[in-house]
Protein backbone atom coordinates (compact mmCIF):
# COMPACT_ATOMS: atom_id res chain seq x y z
CA UNK A 1 0.00 0.00 0.00
CA UNK A 2 1.12 3.49 -0.81
CA UNK A 3 1.73 5.64 2.28
CA UNK A 4 1.03 9.37 2.16
CA UNK A 5 3.05 11.21 4.84
CA UNK A 6 1.88 14.55 6.24
CA UNK A 7 4.92 16.31 4.76
CA UNK A 8 7.98 15.46 2.71
CA UNK A 9 10.94 17.02 0.89
CA UNK A 10 11.08 17.38 -2.87
CA UNK A 11 14.65 16.81 -4.11
CA UNK A 12 15.40 16.19 -7.80
CA UNK A 13 18.43 15.32 -9.93
CA UNK A 14 19.33 18.98 -10.47
CA UNK A 15 19.59 19.45 -6.69
CA UNK A 16 21.74 16.34 -6.41
CA UNK A 17 24.07 17.48 -9.20
CA UNK A 18 24.66 20.81 -7.42
CA UNK A 19 25.58 19.05 -4.18
CA UNK A 20 27.93 16.65 -5.98
CA UNK A 21 29.71 19.58 -7.65
CA UNK A 22 30.58 21.04 -4.26
CA UNK A 23 31.62 17.67 -2.84
CA UNK A 24 34.15 17.39 -5.69
CA UNK A 25 35.54 20.88 -5.08
CA UNK A 26 38.20 22.07 -2.61
CA UNK A 27 35.77 23.68 -0.17
CA UNK A 28 33.00 21.59 1.29
CA UNK A 29 32.38 24.01 4.15
CA UNK A 30 32.83 27.78 4.58
CA UNK A 31 33.32 28.32 0.87
CA UNK A 32 31.52 30.55 -1.62
CA UNK A 33 28.16 28.74 -1.55
CA UNK A 34 27.37 30.01 1.96
CA UNK A 35 27.55 33.62 0.86
CA UNK A 36 25.74 32.90 -2.40
CA UNK A 37 22.86 31.22 -0.53
CA UNK A 38 22.66 34.07 1.96
CA UNK A 39 22.46 36.64 -0.82
CA UNK A 40 19.75 34.64 -2.60
CA UNK A 41 17.64 34.28 0.57
CA UNK A 42 18.00 37.99 1.43
CA UNK A 43 16.97 38.90 -2.11
CA UNK A 44 13.98 36.55 -2.07
CA UNK A 45 12.74 37.90 1.27
CA UNK A 46 13.53 41.50 0.51
CA UNK A 47 15.86 41.86 3.52
CA UNK A 48 19.30 43.46 3.68
CA UNK A 49 21.11 40.58 5.38
CA UNK A 50 20.83 36.83 5.85
CA UNK A 51 22.91 34.51 8.05
CA UNK A 52 22.61 30.78 7.40
CA UNK A 53 23.12 28.38 10.31
CA UNK A 54 22.96 24.66 11.05
CA UNK A 55 19.24 24.51 11.95
CA UNK A 56 16.12 26.56 12.58
CA UNK A 57 16.70 25.97 16.28
CA UNK A 58 20.23 27.42 16.02
CA UNK A 59 18.74 30.40 14.15
CA UNK A 60 16.25 31.00 16.99
CA UNK A 61 18.96 30.59 19.63
CA UNK A 62 21.32 33.06 17.96
CA UNK A 63 18.60 35.63 17.34
CA UNK A 64 17.64 35.49 21.03
CA UNK A 65 21.32 35.97 21.97
CA UNK A 66 21.81 38.77 19.44
CA UNK A 67 19.15 40.95 21.11
CA UNK A 68 20.79 40.23 24.47
CA UNK A 69 18.07 38.01 25.92
CA UNK A 70 19.28 36.90 29.33
CA UNK A 71 18.42 35.49 32.74
CA UNK A 72 15.55 37.46 34.29
CA UNK A 73 14.04 38.43 30.90
CA UNK A 74 10.75 37.22 29.49
CA UNK A 75 9.85 36.36 25.90
CA UNK A 76 6.21 36.19 24.81
CA UNK A 77 5.34 33.47 22.32
CA UNK A 78 2.56 31.12 21.19
CA UNK A 79 1.91 27.83 23.00
CA UNK A 80 1.05 26.28 19.61
CA UNK A 81 4.53 25.91 18.16
CA UNK A 82 7.37 23.45 17.90
CA UNK A 83 9.50 22.94 21.05
CA UNK A 84 12.41 24.78 19.44
CA UNK A 85 10.74 28.20 19.87
CA UNK A 86 10.46 28.29 23.69
CA UNK A 87 13.55 26.08 24.13
CA UNK A 88 15.68 28.74 22.41
CA UNK A 89 14.47 31.22 25.01
CA UNK A 90 15.38 28.81 27.81
CA UNK A 91 18.90 28.35 26.35
CA UNK A 92 19.59 32.00 27.13
CA UNK A 93 18.34 31.68 30.72
CA UNK A 94 15.24 33.76 29.97
CA UNK A 95 11.66 32.63 30.52
CA UNK A 96 9.13 31.93 27.76
CA UNK A 97 5.66 33.34 28.52
CA UNK A 98 2.74 32.01 26.51
CA UNK A 99 -0.10 34.12 25.13
CA UNK A 100 -3.31 32.44 23.98
CA UNK A 101 -4.05 32.00 20.28
CA UNK A 102 -6.91 33.18 18.15
CA UNK A 103 -9.03 30.10 17.41
CA UNK A 104 -9.78 31.05 13.80
CA UNK A 105 -6.23 31.77 12.62
CA UNK A 106 -4.41 29.58 15.21
CA UNK A 107 -1.92 32.46 15.51
CA UNK A 108 -0.97 34.36 18.67
CA UNK A 109 -3.62 36.91 19.65
CA UNK A 110 -2.22 40.49 19.92
CA UNK A 111 -4.62 41.35 22.77
CA UNK A 112 -3.34 38.34 24.72
CA UNK A 113 0.23 39.54 24.06
CA UNK A 114 -0.67 42.91 25.64
CA UNK A 115 -2.02 41.14 28.71
CA UNK A 116 1.23 39.22 29.20
CA UNK A 117 3.66 42.15 29.04
CA UNK A 118 5.51 42.85 32.32
CA UNK A 119 8.54 44.94 33.23
CA UNK A 120 10.65 41.86 32.43
CA UNK A 121 9.39 41.38 28.88
CA UNK A 122 12.13 41.91 26.30
CA UNK A 123 10.92 40.30 23.09
CA UNK A 124 7.81 39.08 21.28
CA UNK A 125 8.28 35.88 19.31
CA UNK A 126 5.27 35.40 17.01
CA UNK A 127 5.03 32.11 15.07
CA UNK A 128 3.42 32.19 11.63
CA UNK A 129 1.55 28.97 12.25
CA UNK A 130 1.07 26.62 9.29
CA UNK A 131 2.46 29.39 7.05
CA UNK A 132 -0.23 31.97 7.84
CA UNK A 133 1.28 35.38 8.73
CA UNK A 134 0.50 36.76 12.19
CA UNK A 135 -0.86 40.29 12.49
CA UNK A 136 2.64 41.81 12.25
CA UNK A 137 1.71 45.52 11.96
CA UNK A 138 -0.29 45.21 15.21
CA UNK A 139 2.39 43.15 17.00
CA UNK A 140 5.08 45.61 15.92
CA UNK A 141 2.99 48.52 17.18
CA UNK A 142 2.66 46.84 20.60
CA UNK A 143 6.41 46.18 20.65
CA UNK A 144 7.36 49.76 19.70
CA UNK A 145 5.04 51.19 22.34
CA UNK A 146 6.71 49.11 25.04
CA UNK A 147 10.28 49.20 23.69
CA UNK A 148 10.32 45.47 22.93
CA UNK A 149 12.13 43.51 20.22
CA UNK A 150 10.35 41.25 17.72
CA UNK A 151 11.72 37.97 16.36
CA UNK A 152 9.48 36.17 13.86
CA UNK A 153 9.52 32.38 13.92
CA UNK A 154 8.76 31.91 10.24
CA UNK A 155 9.85 28.27 10.05
CA UNK A 156 6.48 27.51 8.42
CA UNK A 157 6.25 30.66 6.37
CA UNK A 158 9.01 31.01 3.77
CA UNK A 159 7.27 32.68 0.81
CA UNK A 160 4.22 33.88 2.79
CA UNK A 161 3.03 37.50 2.45
CA UNK A 162 0.63 39.97 4.03
CA UNK A 163 -0.91 43.16 2.76
CA UNK A 164 0.04 46.41 4.45
CA UNK A 165 -0.92 49.87 3.17
CA UNK A 166 -1.94 48.31 -0.13
CA UNK A 167 1.42 46.55 -0.66
CA UNK A 168 2.32 42.89 -0.33
CA UNK A 169 5.03 42.41 2.32
CA UNK A 170 7.16 39.25 2.23
CA UNK A 171 7.71 37.38 5.48
CA UNK A 172 11.45 37.68 6.13
CA UNK A 173 11.67 41.29 4.96
CA UNK A 174 11.57 42.29 8.66
CA UNK A 175 9.29 45.22 7.87
CA UNK A 176 7.66 44.76 11.28
CA UNK A 177 10.38 42.96 13.24
CA UNK A 178 14.08 42.93 14.12
CA UNK A 179 14.82 39.46 12.79
CA UNK A 180 13.05 36.58 11.05
CA UNK A 181 13.97 32.91 11.39
CA UNK A 182 13.43 30.10 8.86
CA UNK A 183 14.18 26.36 8.93
CA UNK A 184 15.36 24.11 6.10
CA UNK A 185 14.37 20.82 7.73
CA UNK A 186 13.04 18.32 5.13
CA UNK A 187 9.35 18.96 5.93
CA UNK A 188 9.72 22.74 5.47
CA UNK A 189 9.20 24.79 2.28
CA UNK A 190 12.74 24.11 0.99
CA UNK A 191 15.42 21.89 2.51
CA UNK A 192 19.16 21.64 3.08
CA UNK A 193 18.80 18.45 5.17
CA UNK A 194 19.25 20.33 8.42
CA UNK A 195 19.65 24.09 8.25
CA UNK A 196 18.21 27.48 9.03
CA UNK A 197 18.60 31.20 8.37
CA UNK A 198 18.06 34.54 10.07
CA UNK A 199 17.18 37.62 8.03
CA UNK A 200 17.54 41.19 9.30
CA UNK A 201 17.97 44.77 8.11
CA UNK A 202 20.09 45.72 11.12
CA UNK A 203 23.84 45.77 10.44
CA UNK A 204 24.79 45.47 14.10
CA UNK A 205 22.61 42.40 14.61
CA UNK A 206 24.01 41.00 11.36
CA UNK A 207 27.64 41.20 12.51
CA UNK A 208 26.69 39.79 15.91
CA UNK A 209 24.97 36.81 14.29
CA UNK A 210 27.99 36.16 12.05
CA UNK A 211 30.31 36.10 15.05
CA UNK A 212 28.00 33.97 17.25
CA UNK A 213 27.71 31.40 14.46
CA UNK A 214 31.45 30.78 14.67
CA UNK A 215 32.71 30.82 18.29
CA UNK A 216 32.16 34.53 18.87
CA UNK A 217 35.15 35.39 16.73
CA UNK A 218 35.33 38.79 15.03
CA UNK A 219 37.57 39.09 12.00
CA UNK A 220 37.44 42.74 11.01
CA UNK A 221 39.90 44.28 8.57
CA UNK A 222 40.86 47.02 11.03
CA UNK A 223 42.09 44.41 13.55
CA UNK A 224 43.99 42.36 10.97
CA UNK A 225 45.79 45.33 9.38
CA UNK A 226 46.95 46.39 12.83
CA UNK A 227 47.85 42.98 14.21
CA UNK A 228 48.52 40.82 11.10
CA UNK A 229 46.24 38.84 8.81
CA UNK A 230 46.49 35.72 11.00
CA UNK A 231 44.91 37.51 13.94
CA UNK A 232 41.42 36.81 15.16
CA UNK A 233 39.64 37.89 18.27
CA UNK A 234 37.05 36.08 20.36
CA UNK A 235 34.91 38.72 22.02
CA UNK A 236 32.02 36.66 23.32
CA UNK A 237 31.02 33.04 23.76
CA UNK A 238 29.77 31.76 20.41
CA UNK A 239 29.03 28.37 18.89
CA UNK A 240 29.74 26.25 15.87
CA UNK A 241 26.39 26.69 14.13
CA UNK A 242 27.83 26.82 10.59
CA UNK A 243 26.12 25.32 7.57
CA UNK A 244 28.22 23.38 5.03
CA UNK A 245 28.82 24.52 1.47
CA UNK A 246 27.17 21.44 0.01
CA UNK A 247 24.05 22.07 2.11
CA UNK A 248 24.04 25.65 0.80
CA UNK A 249 24.37 24.37 -2.79
CA UNK A 250 21.25 22.30 -2.17
CA UNK A 251 19.55 25.37 -0.67
CA UNK A 252 20.38 27.57 -3.68
CA UNK A 253 19.01 24.95 -6.04
CA UNK A 254 15.86 24.45 -3.91
CA UNK A 255 15.20 28.18 -3.58
CA UNK A 256 14.90 28.45 -7.37
CA UNK A 257 11.91 26.10 -7.14
CA UNK A 258 10.30 27.64 -4.06
CA UNK A 259 7.60 29.58 -5.90
CA UNK A 260 6.61 26.46 -7.83
CA UNK A 261 6.49 24.47 -4.57
CA UNK A 262 4.27 27.15 -3.02
CA UNK A 263 1.94 27.19 -5.97
CA UNK A 264 1.59 23.42 -5.76
CA UNK A 265 0.87 23.61 -2.01
CA UNK A 266 -1.84 26.18 -2.69
CA UNK A 267 -3.38 24.01 -5.42
CA UNK A 268 -3.58 21.02 -3.09
CA UNK A 269 -5.02 23.17 -0.31
CA UNK A 270 -7.70 24.32 -2.75
CA UNK A 271 -8.63 20.70 -3.51
CA UNK A 272 -9.05 20.13 0.23
CA UNK A 273 -11.03 23.37 0.60
CA UNK A 274 -13.45 22.19 -2.06
CA UNK A 275 -13.69 18.51 -1.13
CA UNK A 276 -13.74 18.53 2.64
CA UNK A 277 -17.10 19.69 3.88
CA UNK A 278 -18.47 20.55 7.30
CA UNK A 279 -15.12 20.60 9.09
CA UNK A 280 -13.53 23.70 10.59
CA UNK A 281 -10.41 24.88 8.80
CA UNK A 282 -7.66 27.35 9.63
CA UNK A 283 -8.94 30.73 8.52
CA UNK A 284 -6.68 32.16 5.79
CA UNK A 285 -7.81 35.79 5.41
CA UNK A 286 -7.91 38.13 2.44
CA UNK A 287 -4.94 40.20 3.52
CA UNK A 288 -2.55 37.29 3.77
CA UNK A 289 -1.06 34.72 1.42
CA UNK A 290 -0.29 31.65 3.50
CA UNK A 291 2.73 29.52 2.58
CA UNK A 292 0.43 26.53 3.26
CA UNK A 293 3.00 24.64 5.27
CA UNK A 294 0.26 22.56 6.90
CA UNK A 295 -3.37 21.86 6.19
CA UNK A 296 -5.19 21.97 9.50
CA UNK A 297 -8.66 20.69 10.26
CA UNK A 298 -10.54 21.63 13.42
CA UNK A 299 -12.89 18.72 13.84
CA UNK A 300 -15.02 19.38 16.93
CA UNK A 301 -14.55 15.78 18.01
CA UNK A 302 -17.17 16.22 20.73
CA UNK A 303 -19.87 16.33 18.08
CA UNK A 304 -18.27 14.11 15.45
CA UNK A 305 -19.02 10.87 17.30
CA UNK A 306 -15.48 9.69 16.65
CA UNK A 307 -12.41 10.07 18.84
CA UNK A 308 -9.31 11.61 17.33
CA UNK A 309 -7.27 8.49 17.97
CA UNK A 310 -9.85 6.39 16.09
CA UNK A 311 -9.78 8.76 13.14
CA UNK A 312 -5.98 8.67 13.18
CA UNK A 313 -5.80 4.91 13.21
CA UNK A 314 -8.41 4.56 10.49
CA UNK A 315 -6.57 7.06 8.27
CA UNK A 316 -3.35 5.18 8.91
CA UNK A 317 -4.96 1.91 7.85
CA UNK A 318 -5.82 3.64 4.60
CA UNK A 319 -2.21 4.74 4.09
CA UNK A 320 -2.66 8.30 5.30
CA UNK A 321 -0.31 9.56 7.99
CA UNK A 322 -1.94 12.49 9.76
CA UNK A 323 -0.29 14.50 12.55
CA UNK A 324 -1.17 16.91 15.36
CA UNK A 325 0.56 20.30 15.32
CA UNK A 326 1.17 20.78 18.20
CA UNK A 327 0.74 19.64 21.78
CA UNK A 328 0.56 22.99 23.66
CA UNK A 329 4.04 23.66 25.03
CA UNK A 330 2.81 24.14 28.61
CA UNK A 331 1.48 20.56 28.51
CA UNK A 332 4.99 19.12 27.96
CA UNK A 333 6.44 17.26 30.93
CA UNK A 334 9.51 19.50 31.15
CA UNK A 335 7.53 22.73 30.99
CA UNK A 336 4.91 21.45 33.45
CA UNK A 337 7.72 20.69 35.89
CA UNK A 338 9.17 24.20 35.80
CA UNK A 339 6.03 26.30 35.27
CA UNK A 340 2.92 24.41 36.42
CA UNK A 341 0.73 26.41 34.05
CA UNK A 342 -3.03 25.94 34.30
CA UNK A 343 -4.38 24.98 30.82
CA UNK A 344 -7.62 26.82 31.69
CA UNK A 345 -5.69 30.04 31.19
CA UNK A 346 -5.56 29.15 27.48
CA UNK A 347 -9.13 28.38 26.39
CA UNK A 348 -8.52 28.84 22.65
CA UNK A 349 -5.30 26.84 22.67
CA UNK A 350 -7.05 24.01 24.54
CA UNK A 351 -10.04 24.02 22.23
CA UNK A 352 -7.76 24.00 19.21
CA UNK A 353 -5.60 21.22 20.61
CA UNK A 354 -8.64 19.03 21.29
CA UNK A 355 -9.90 19.46 17.74
CA UNK A 356 -6.77 19.69 15.59
CA UNK A 357 -5.51 17.28 12.98
CA UNK A 358 -3.10 17.95 10.09
CA UNK A 359 -3.64 16.08 6.86
CA UNK A 360 -0.94 15.48 4.22
CA UNK A 361 0.32 18.46 2.22
CA UNK A 362 3.54 18.64 0.22
CA UNK A 363 4.45 19.71 -3.34
CA UNK A 364 5.03 16.20 -4.72
CA UNK A 365 1.51 15.07 -3.82
CA UNK A 366 -0.73 14.30 -6.78
CA UNK A 367 -4.19 15.83 -7.12
CA UNK A 368 -5.66 12.37 -6.86
CA UNK A 369 -3.79 11.84 -3.57
CA UNK A 370 -5.57 14.90 -2.17
CA UNK A 371 -8.93 13.69 -3.46
CA UNK A 372 -8.21 10.30 -1.92
CA UNK A 373 -7.48 11.90 1.48
CA UNK A 374 -10.68 13.98 1.30
CA UNK A 375 -12.73 10.91 0.31
CA UNK A 376 -11.17 8.81 3.06
CA UNK A 377 -12.08 11.45 5.65
CA UNK A 378 -15.66 11.67 4.42
CA UNK A 379 -15.90 7.90 4.41
CA UNK A 380 -14.57 7.46 7.95
CA UNK A 381 -16.76 10.24 9.31
CA UNK A 382 -19.85 8.73 7.67
CA UNK A 383 -19.27 5.66 9.85
CA UNK A 384 -19.09 3.06 7.07
CA UNK A 385 -16.61 0.24 7.55
CA UNK A 386 -15.51 -1.32 4.26
CA UNK A 387 -13.45 0.37 1.63
CA UNK A 388 -11.14 -0.64 -1.16
CA UNK A 389 -7.42 -0.44 -0.52
CA UNK A 390 -5.57 2.35 -2.28
CA UNK A 391 -3.17 0.96 -4.88
Ligand SMILES: *Cc1c(COP(=O)(O)O)cnc(C)c1O
Pocket residue numbers: 055056057058081082084085127153155156183184185194195196
Ligand atom coordinates in the same frame (compact mmCIF):
# COMPACT_ATOMS: atom_id res chain seq x y z
C1 LIG B 1 10.88 23.35 12.28
C2 LIG B 1 10.59 24.39 13.26
C3 LIG B 1 11.58 24.93 14.10
C4 LIG B 1 12.96 24.37 14.23
O1 LIG B 1 13.63 24.14 13.08
P1 LIG B 1 14.78 23.02 12.97
O2 LIG B 1 15.43 23.36 11.67
O3 LIG B 1 14.11 21.69 12.98
O4 LIG B 1 15.71 23.20 14.12
C5 LIG B 1 11.23 25.99 14.92
N1 LIG B 1 10.00 26.49 14.95
C6 LIG B 1 9.01 25.99 14.18
C7 LIG B 1 7.65 26.60 14.25
C8 LIG B 1 9.28 24.91 13.34
O5 LIG B 1 8.29 24.39 12.61
